[in-house]
Amino acid sequence: xxxxxxxxxxxxxxxxxxxxxxxxxxxxxxxxxxxxxxxxxxxxxxxxxxxxxxxxxxxxxxxxxxxxxxxxxxxxxxxxxxxxxxxxxxxxxxxxxxxxx
Numbered sequence: 001x002x003x004x005x006x007x008x009x010x011x012x013x014x015x016x017x018x019x020x021x022x023x024x025x026x027x028x029x030x031x032x033x034x035x036x037x038x039x040x041x042x043x044x045x046x047x048x049x050x051x052x053x054x055x056x057x058x059x060x061x062x063x064x065x066x067x068x069x070x071x072x073x074x075x076x077x078x079x080x081x082x083x084x085x086x087x088x089x090x091x092x093x094x095x096x097x098x099x100x101x
Contacts, residue, residue: 002075013071015096028100029096029098031094034092053074058093
């Protein structure tokens with residue numbers, strides 16, 4: 001697992017462009033807003049999922065590693081991967097939750 005950063009060649013970093021990029025990769029996309037202090041304990045998904053951040057900071061742990069996602073960052077979490085997620089800092093996280101079936 002590796003953090004992928006927004007590529008300026010994809011256009012300005014905004015919800016519309018990020019959604020378009022993810023949909024072109026074959027993902028279904030839902031936008032979420034998470035308040036400061038939000039924490040998701042260890043869990044996994046039955047499908048591949050890409051967590052993306054439009055604003056704020058999200059800390060994810062998986063496979064013994066810690067990943068800090070800021071604006072424009074994306075992390076592919078393969079199906080079955082046990083992980084946690086947490087909003088860090090005082091800003092809410094606006095996230096595009098991308099899933100592949």
